[in-house]
Amino acid sequence: MNKPRRSKPTLYQELHDRLAADLAAGVYPVGGRFPTEQELCARYSLGRHTVREALRLLEEAGLLSRQAGVGTVVLARTPPEVYSYRIDSIDNLTEYARVTIFDKKQEGVVTLRPKLAETLGAEQGSRWLRMAGLRHTQNDELPVAWTDIYISEPYIGVRDGIGGVSRAIYQKTSEQFGFTIARVERRIAAVSMPEDLAAELSSEPGAPALMERRRYWSDKGELFEITLSFHPGDRFTQTILLERET
Amino acid sequence: MNKPRRSKPTLYQELHDRLAADLAAGVYPVGGRFPTEQELCARYSLGRHTVREALRLLEEAGLLSRQAGVGTVVLARTPPEVYSYRIDSIDNLTEYARVTIFDKKQEGVVTLRPKLAETLGAEQGSRWLRMAGLRHTQNDELPVAWTDIYISEPYIGVRDGIGGVSRAIYQKTSEQFGFTIARVERRIAAVSMPEDLAAELSSEPGAPALMERRRYWSDKGELFEITLSFHPGDRFTQTILLERET
DNA sequence: TCATCTTAAATGTTCGGATAATGTTATGAC
DNA sequence: GTCATAACATTATCCGAACATTTAAGATGA
Structure with a gap:
C-alpha cells in the first residue's frame, strides 16, 4: 500500500509533507491552533482546494481536528502508532x-x-x-x-x-x-x-x-x-x- | 461516531445515500462499471465536486474502486462487515x-x-x-x-x-x-x-x-x-x- | 503478427468564487 | 451580573472551469 514516490508530486502532497514535517518538529504545539486555511493559502500561494486536500490528509492521519466555527486544532505531532488485528467478516x-x-x-x-x-x-x-x-x-x-x-x-x-x-x-x-x-x-x-x-x-x-x-x-x-x-x-x-x- | 442525521442533509450526503441504496439493491452489478462522474453530474444536476465527494465516501466504504484511465468499478453491494481488535500502542x-x-x-x-x-x-x-x-x-x-x-x-x-x-x-x-x-x-x-x-x-x-x-x-x-x-x-x-x- | 504510436475517455489536480453552517466573542438589555 | 442577541471568524459545502495524468483501445507500420 505504499505508493511509489511520484516523479512529480502533487502540490497538496508536497504541502502535506511539509506540514507533517513541521508538526513532527513541534512547530505547532499539541492542543493549540493550526494556521487557518486562508493563512496557508497566502503563505504558500496555493488555492484553497489544494490546502484543504493537504489538511484532509493530515486529519485522516489523526494529526489534526477541523471543525467549522472552531478552526483547526493540533492533535498530535506524529501519527499514533496503531496496531490492528482485523477480521473481514x-x-x-x-x-x-x-x-x-x-x-x-x-x-x-x-x-x-x-x-x-x-x-x-x-x-x-x-x-x-x-x-x-x-x-x-x-x-x-x-x-x-x-x-x-x-x-x-x-x-x-x-x-x-x-x-x-x-x-x-x-x-x-x-x-x-x-x-x-x-x-x-x-x-x-x-x-x-x-x-x-x-x-x-x-x-x-x-x-x-x-x-x-x-x-x-x-x-x-x-x-x-x-x-x-x-x-x-x-x-x-x-x-x-x-x-x-x- | 454516528453523527445525528442533520435536519438538512448535504447534497453529497444525499447522493451518497441514494447511490449506496442502489448498490445494495443490485442496480450496478459487482465487477461492472459504475456511471462516470459526468453522467452522475448530468443525471442529478450536481456539480462535479459534489459528485466526487459522494464517490469518495463510497470508495472509503469499500464499495467502489476508482482509477484514472479506467473508471469507477463496483467492488461490493454492501460494505464488508469488519471486526477489529485495535491496539493503540x-x-x-x-x-x-x-x-x-x-x-x-x-x-x-x-x-x-x-x-x-x-x-x-x-x-x-x-x-x-x-x-x-x-x-x-x-x-x-x-x-x-x-x-x-x-x-x-x-x-x-x-x-x-x-x-x-x-x-x-x-x-x-x-x-x-x-x-x-x-x-x-x-x-x-x-x-x-x-x-x-x-x-x-x-x-x-x-x-x-x-x-x-x-x-x-x-x-x-x-x-x-x-x-x-x-x-x-x-x-x-x-x-x-x-x-x-x- | 507483433510492436509502437495515437487517440479518446475517465479520473486526478488545481484554480477562482460564492454561500451555508457552526462556534466564539463582543454587545446590550434587564 | 446574567442572559439573549448580534457580529465575526472559520470551516463546510457547492458551483464552474481548465488542464494533467493514467489507462484502454484502436490505428499504424515493420
Whole structure:
C-alpha cells in the first residue's frame, strides 16, 4: 500500500509533507491552533482546494481536528502508532469456524447456577438453551473440540435444524431475529482436560487443553450467545497477527 | 461516531445515500462499471465536486474502486462487515507488559538447532542472544511467567541494562537501532508445564500451562526478536474483544 | 503478427468564487 | 451580573472551469 514516490508530486502532497514535517518538529504545539486555511493559502500561494486536500490528509492521519466555527486544532505531532488485528467478516473469526462441523450430542434448557454463571459470565438464574457436542473436520477422524453452546432464552427458536450444518449458529440467530452482532469477546485459558470430556475427545484426562469462551453481543447490547470450547492442546493453536496500520 | 442525521442533509450526503441504496439493491452489478462522474453530474444536476465527494465516501466504504484511465468499478453491494481488535500502542500489547518486571536468570548466545528453530520459527543455525528469567508483578510473590527472550545477532547490543527494568526490550531495540516495529505475531498453545520450569514457577510439573510465542518484525521485514513464555494456567488468561467498526 | 504510436475517455489536480453552517466573542438589555 | 442577541471568524459545502495524468483501445507500420 505504499505508493511509489511520484516523479512529480502533487502540490497538496508536497504541502502535506511539509506540514507533517513541521508538526513532527513541534512547530505547532499539541492542543493549540493550526494556521487557518486562508493563512496557508497566502503563505504558500496555493488555492484553497489544494490546502484543504493537504489538511484532509493530515486529519485522516489523526494529526489534526477541523471543525467549522472552531478552526483547526493540533492533535498530535506524529501519527499514533496503531496496531490492528482485523477480521473481514464475522465468519472467519477463526479459521476452523467454517470448515468444521458440529456433531450435536446433548441438548436442553438450563438455569444457571452460581458457579456456571461465573464461568460463562452471565446472569445467575437466567435461562439458556444448551447444546453440546463435538466439532471436527470433514475428513479428519479426531475431533478438534468439545463445545457447549448457550443461547439466551428469547432466541431459542434457532435450535431447529442445527445438527451437522456448517453454518455458524450466531449467524443463524442474528439473521432469524434481524439484528447484527456488535461485539465478540474471546477469552482463552489453559486448563486440564476434564475427565468426562477426555473420552469423547480421545484424549487423556488431565492433559493440557485450551478452554475458549466466546460471548456474542447484539447491537442492542444484549448478550445472546455464549460458547465454551475445550481444545486438546496437541490439536489446536491460535495465532494472531498484528500489523501496523499505514 | 454516528453523527445525528442533520435536519438538512448535504447534497453529497444525499447522493451518497441514494447511490449506496442502489448498490445494495443490485442496480450496478459487482465487477461492472459504475456511471462516470459526468453522467452522475448530468443525471442529478450536481456539480462535479459534489459528485466526487459522494464517490469518495463510497470508495472509503469499500464499495467502489476508482482509477484514472479506467473508471469507477463496483467492488461490493454492501460494505464488508469488519471486526477489529485495535491496539493503540505497541506497549499495551498485553496488559501485563508494563506492570511486570523481568528477573533475568540466564544469559548467553545460542546457535539454533533444528528443533528449537522450529519452535521459534526462525532460521536453523542462526545465532541469537538468549536471556531467560521470571516475570512477576511488583507486589505479588508468585511469578506470572517464565520467559525466554531471543534477540537476533545484529542487535545484541541492547543487552546492556536489561535487568529488572520495566521497559520492554523490543522497544529498546527499536529505539537504539532506529527502526519501527511493523508486525507482531502471537501464537498461543496449551502445553504441560515443563519439569525444569515447574520449580521456578512454584507450579506442578505437567500442570496445564499457556505457551505464548511472540515474533517481532522490523519495518524492513527482518525478524529481530522472539519471546517464548510459559504461563501457569491458573495465573493467566487472555481476553480479546472484537468490535464492529462503524 | 507483433510492436509502437495515437487517440479518446475517465479520473486526478488545481484554480477562482460564492454561500451555508457552526462556534466564539463582543454587545446590550434587564 | 446574567442572559439573549448580534457580529465575526472559520470551516463546510457547492458551483464552474481548465488542464494533467493514467489507462484502454484502436490505428499504424515493420
